[in-house]
Amino acid sequence: MSKSLVTGLVAVLLCASAHAIPRCELNGESVNPNNGHTTAGKSGVMRCTDEDGSVRRREQTLRDGRFVGPVVMVLADGERREYSVNDKGNRHGLARSFDSKGTLRKEENLDNGSHVGVQKQFAEAGYLQELHFADERRTVLTIGYLADGTLNELRCTPTSVVPQDREVCGHAGRVSEVTLYREAGKPSGTVSYLAGKMQRQSALDREGRVVRSEERKDGRLIRRTFYPATGKPRSETEFVESEANSRAGREGTAREWHESGQMTQETMWADGYEQRIQQWYLNGQPKQRVQVRRDGREQARTTERFWDNGQLAAVNVERNGRPLGWQKYFSEDGVLLREDEHGGERGLLQRRKHYNAHGGLEREERFLEDGSRIGP
Template structure:
């Protein structure tokens, strides 16, 4: 179940469980009964009404069937909030559930099946207008439309097929792409979004000052997403082939990151859902690191070439499944080899070779299992 679908039920359970003990005066079919003593309600049917002027739950009308809570329920809280729903034989909410505020305004209307949200779910503002419409299927929310009082949209997430009359135009189910402006509040745009047959074609998100925060577009079968600095400079970009969410194929494309100065700082190439090549740069434009990744079954081998900010080599490292393996090379800032380390199974250091200032071999150390040297 999605978070959106679960939170009303969880909130109800928390309030009910925390306050059920406070409901003390109960009546059923003209006789006094107790919710804490099952023998008083055993085998009985009808409407049990409980009241408590001092508790958070001031009133509880519970339908009983052969002594078991099954059917319509009415709950009134101390602040005047009223909840109406039904409970099935398993004790889960089932059917239409409504919540009203102290003024009697409908604030929430849910469709439930054995405790899970299904179909249309609605939330209403204090003023009474529809504030959010959700559609739940398969234990997740597949459609969301948010509204302001004037009918303008604040949020839009679409499904691949039309689910309610309200989604046809904004979700592009009429045969042409939509063009929707989303608002943070009346007169304050939060961005734009376009859908075609429920698939997002493009989107832009603005901050409160109207500056572009991020955008997204589907172009030639590739989904391109960009994030921006407040200055307008691109901060990051992902450019991936658009895959069917149910496809077994993994991520394929390129991701990039920039400093606010405009200098490219990292570029990662992806294929088959895995990183294949990573490059990094210093702010002065020189190469910082270069990685190549090779996979064969469960084996992953990563070769990393690191560089000083002068562009000279700093190290060459080889990893297998996240652990150093084989000979590793380390260089001085002048680009001269100063050390070589050999790592064995599980990344354990086995040998170390030292080189002089001119790169001439000087000595070798061997390491035992406890880390001691010989």
């Protein structure tokens, strides 16, 4: 590559770099925010412009050479941001964002970079679209609005934190009754609160049919889902309500149905564990029954499986997930056909008995730990 070509490329790169650096001034002097020597010990408002950058205009306060205080930024698309930073460089206090038309779109309250208190988002048309309240870095209240003032989202907190939540969250001493809308005139569901605690709610599809519901009743939390076409139940969970309402302390019943209306499964829970599971064929005959017993870390499980004519097909016993003792298998007529004996820590097959169609013993086999057979 010729020397003149190299020189030309360097000049182009230097020119591009020059355009990438914003032009900034502080108290009438040229400064570079990326060079601390030019701002050391100085105070005032630094003003920068960069016609080619993503930030077209920037105004930032310096105190003794440190960026602390109000900041104004105007982005290439016209968005304007106003906020303040603390001595740690984190956003602190009130922050606002405006779109290119000057409409307020976001208003936040921050404490050392974390959201605290009221947070607002506004639609392009200017109306309040979302209202949030943050407490200890967690959003505890959410109210979503449509243009006509109706709600499209509501999540409440046990204590009233803004005037807007008193009625809708049931902080006025009575249960609230709120209809939520996906768009004007088209409801998406209903929700009721008392003292910030959800009492019942439902979700509707676009045709107005209930597809999901939830309610609190006598200390139990009941959740249901439905088949939209028929309105018949699809699933239901009814659990004793715990403080965390988590799987760890689950106690109650879970049920599932086929669209025909036939129940297909029912599971009983206690102390966070499955205790009994029942399943059914679509013809109504039992399909499987499972009984679970726990003793500390030990778990014993007995499973009964059935043919679709209601006859017992198998009985299996497990301990900690491994087969234990005699496992029994039956014909569709209910005649015992085979028995397998498992034992040891690994639940290995040890013996097998074969029976004829009348239930008479035909032969017996013994097995070594590698699965090979030995004589009777």
